[in-house]
Amino acid sequence: MNAASALLQIEAARKSFGAVPAVDGVSLEIARGEFFALLGPSGCGKTTLMRMIAGFETLDGGRIVIDGVDVSAEPPHRRPVNMMFQSYALFPHMNVERNIAFGLHRQGMASGALAARVREMLRLVQMEAFAQRKPESLSGGQKARVALARALACRPKLLLLDEPLAALDRKLREETQFELRQVQADLGLSFLVVTHDQHEAMAMAQRMAVMRAGRIEQMGAPRTIYEAPETRWVADFIGETNLIEARVREVDAGAIMLDAAGGVHRVEAFAQAPAPGEAAAIAVRPERLIVSAAPGGPNEMQGVVHDSAFVGGVTQTRVRLSDGALLRVAQATGAAAPERGARVFVSYAPAAGRVLTR
Amino acid sequence: MRARGLPRGRRLALLAPFAWLIAFFAAPLAIVVKIALSRAATAQPPYEPTFDVQQGLAALLESASQLSLESFGVLFEDSIYLDSVLSSLRLAGLSTLLALLIAYPLALAIARAPQRWRPALVLLAIAPFWTSFLIRVYAWIAILKDEGLLNHALLALGVIGEPLRMFATEGAVVVGIVYSYLPFMVLPIFNAIDRQEPALVEAAMDLGATRAGAFWTVTFPLSRPGIVAGALLVFIPALGEFVIPDLLGGSDTLMIGRTLWNEFFANRDWPVASAAALALLALLLAPLIAFERAQMRREGAS
Numbered sequence: 001m002n003a004a005s006a007l008l009q010i011e012a013a014r015k016s017f018g019a020v021p022a023v024d025g026v027s028l029e030i031a032r033g034e035f036f037a038l039l040g041p042s043g044c045g046k047t048t049l050m051r052m053i054a055g056f057e058t059l060d061g062g063r064i065v066i067d068g069v070d071v072s073a074e075p076p077h078r079r080p081v082n083m084m085f086q087s088y089a090l091f092p093h094m095n096v097e098r099n100i101a102f103g104l105h106r107q108g109m110a111s112g113a114l115a116a117r118v119r120e121m122l123r124l125v126q127m128e129a130f131a132q133r134k135p136e137s138l139s140g141g142q143k144a145r146v147a148l149a150r151a152l153a154c155r156p157k158l159l160l161l162d163e164p165l166a167a168l169d170r171k172l173r174e175e176t177q178f179e180l181r182q183v184q185a186d187l188g189l190s191f192l193v194v195t196h197d198q199h200e201a202m203a204m205a206q207r208m209a210v211m212r213a214g215r216i217e218q219m220g221a222p223r224t225i226y227e228a229p230e231t232r233w234v235a236d237f238i239g240e241t242n243l244i245e246a247r248v249r250e251v252d253a254g255a256i257m258l259d260a261a262g263g264v265h266r267v268e269a270f271a272q273a274p275a276p277g278e279a280a281a282i283a284v285r286p287e288r289l290i291v292s293a294a295p296g297g298p299n300e301m302q303g304v305v306h307d308s309a310f311v312g313g314v315t316q317t318r319v320r321l322s323d324g325a326l327l328r329v330a331q332a333t334g335a336a337a338p339e340r341g342a343r344v345f346v347s348y349a350p351a352a353g354r355v356l357t358r
Numbered sequence: 359m360r361a362r363g364l365p366r367g368r369r370l371a372l373l374a375p376f377a378w379l380i381a382f383f384a385a386p387l388a389i390v391v392k393i394a395l396s397r398a399a400t401a402q403p404p405y406e407p408t409f410d411v412q413q414g415l416a417a418l419l420e421s422a423s424q425l426s427l428e429s430f431g432v433l434f435e436d437s438i439y440l441d442s443v444l445s446s447l448r449l450a451g452l453s454t455l456l457a458l459l460i461a462y463p464l465a466l467a468i469a470r471a472p473q474r475w476r477p478a479l480v481l482l483a484i485a486p487f488w489t490s491f492l493i494r495v496y497a498w499i500a501i502l503k504d505e506g507l508l509n510h511a512l513l514a515l516g517v518i519g520e521p522l523r524m525f526a527t528e529g530a531v532v533v534g535i536v537y538s539y540l541p542f543m544v545l546p547i548f549n550a551i552d553r554q555e556p557a558l559v560e561a562a563m564d565l566g567a568t569r570a571g572a573f574w575t576v577t578f579p580l581s582r583p584g585i586v587a588g589a590l591l592v593f594i595p596a597l598g599e600f601v602i603p604d605l606l607g608g609s610d611t612l613m614i615g616r617t618l619w620n621e622f623f624a625n626r627d628w629p630v631a632s633a634a635a636l637a638l639l640a641l642l643l644a645p646l647i648a649f650e651r652a653q654m655r656r657e658g659a660s
Contacts, residue, residue, distance in 0.1 A: 056560055076563040077571075083564045089557035093579050102575070106566030154565065 007032045007067055007190045008053070008158055014061035015048055022048040024214030025062070030158070030192060035184050037205035037222075038194045041237070045214040050160050050194045054083050067157050077106070082156035086163040088147035090135035096146050097122070097131040103154040121149040124183065141172045148180070152187070159184075161193040165200060177203050198238055202226065210234055230271040231358045235283040242289065242327050244282040244301075248274045248355070256355050258282065261301040261321055267353035280357045286330040288352035291317060291338055297347025303327065305338045319346050394632035395425040404626045429633035438617060439634055443641065445612040449528060449603075450596035453535035454543075457592050458585065460536065461543035465584075466577075468544075469551035480548065484541045495534055495605050502530050502606070526608035534602040539595065543588035550584025551577060590649060594642055614638055 006029040015023040023045045030036045038046040051057040055076035063072045071079050090099050100121050104114045122128045125145035151159055165173040181204050184191045195201050201208050202222035209219040218225055218234045229235035232243055246260035258265045260282055267282055274280055290297055303319040317329045317338055327346055338344055396405040407421035433439045468479040501507045503525040512518045524530055562572035600615030621631035
């Protein structure tokens with residue numbers, strides 16, 4: 001992506017609260033029409049970064065450019081972004097219609113155009129029947145819709161969404177996820193969503209940045225990050241992962257040989273080119289591990305079944321290796337579930353592992 | 359209220375507040391009503407008829423037939439009562455307005471102060487209550503009188519050439535009322551602002567409102583219940599205030615509380631004083647009931 005097509009550019013943004021750095025040199029770019037997610041555990045600085053974009057926090061360093069204009073020093077009301085707040089922050093003394101019209105009134109929009117825009121927004125979020133209701137009489141999902149309509153009414157260049165689905169129950173959350181995605185695609189706007197929920201981020205975003213302790217740990221398409229994590233931390237944070245401690249023995253053209261779990265493992269993928277003798281972790285997703293009663297698989301490890309649980313489509317089994325490590329295995333339900341205490345062999349294909357040295 | 363079907367203990371517990379209201383509100387009120395319907399007399403107590411239960415029912419009925427509305431008529435004949443009420447309304451209204459103008463910024467500043475400062479600031483706002491009300495009003499005499507602190511200070515600074523007449527004026531009464539009742543205005547307004555979600559102001563600014571715009575469109579309208587509560591808490595006691603006009607006001611400062619006192623103790627006309635007190639009560643209840651109604655309508659609408 002070149003700078004001209006980027007809608008939002010953040011360059012080395014920094015912000016500290018007292019001595020604690022909340023955002024520690026973050027740079028990223030969001031393209032026009034892109035759905036981008038900032039993902040990270042609480043306290044990682046993702047909310048602070050979003051508030052810096054909205055103008056609620058000043059920058060200690062770096063700059064924020066929106067559509068070619070440096071807005072680093074602009075107050076919130078002069079930035080071409082709008083925000084959907086986590087609590088929705090609907091004005092309790094105004095009905096749905098007046099909530100949505102709030103920003104348009106501030107712009108001084110003529111009453112005819114204003115009424116038309118409000119109707120359009122009500123239709124967009126399917127809340128026409130609730131125009132005269134006060135926020136307190138709305139359900140959580142309805143409030144979320146009004147908050148979205150209010151934030152979109154002014155046609156911002158970039159919409160910021162702060163944990164937009166956190167207050168909804170699971171079923172509603174999934175529905176709303178797809179609706180948000182639909183609205184974003186229909187309007188062709190850039191969305192930046194902040195969330196701690198990786199499923200939410202992966203389901204909605206085209207690209208995402210995983211944040212940790214004020215820095216971006218990894219950035220890319222959700223699928224890439226899931227399949228090719230660059231650090232142990234990302235591998236562990238995104239989805240479930242087994243990190244098998246290992247030491248690099250040999251680096252070949254096509255594969256890496258490692259000492260791990262009492263044997264020699266052959267792994268084909270790596271994040272950073274490792275050197276012989278270096279300590280590393282082999283990341284293997286639970287669904288890529290194979291449990292078998294008989295030996296003979298690649299990268300084989302011996303262990304004892306610790307426990308096993310049926311969770312719908314998959315059966316999750318934990319296997320205790322002789323060195324004490326616990327491996328999580330997910331198998332499609334159907335195969336006979338291994339019994340507790342049974343001696344088993346766990347293996348994985350060389351292409352299923354990934355060597356991480358950071 | 360449905361008391362039926364309640365366990366006996368609960369019924370007794372419900373009875374307690376009723377007993378309290380009857381003993382300390384309804385009964386005294388009935389006595390005042392009765393005195394208001396009597397006639398002044400040079401006797402002990404200074405009105406007649408007096409009800410003597412020992413003389414039997416016939417005597418009681420005979421006494422009751424002597425009751426009249428005469429004292430209420432006096433309230434309309436002598437203009438001093440109406441003047442006192444109007445003057446009280448004016449001074450209490452002015453005081454309430456000034457208290458609001460001072461209390462609102464104060465409450466806003468406390469509510470917007472850092473979290474860890476807020477409890478201390480609230481405590482400071484009500485700190486004056488730890489000293490006797492009377493002493494604090496007396497202190498204002500020392501400040502406002504002709505050779506008082508304020509005049510001395512102004513003379514010393516050369517702002518004025520001769521002492522200003524501040525003590526024993528209506529202005530002094532207003533100052534005294536505003537000062538004394540300010541915390542009653544600050545606390546409900548602070549509460550109404552403090553309860554607002556901070557994200558509301560941010561949402562307003564995010565949607566294009568300036569800081570001032572966000573205040574007038576969001577913070578202020580949402581603090582209205584606090585303003586109404588504070589205004590009632592200041593206006594009602596200020597209307598019947600006796601001590602402040604007596605200590606700080608001049609001989610020409612008319613307030614209904616003072617007029618009542620004169621009626622009771624200088625003129626010893628208890629019936630007229632009682633009638634005036636009842637008229638004042640009715641006057642005060644009207645806005646209160648209107649407020650209650652409005653409140654209930656608002657809650658009913660939601």
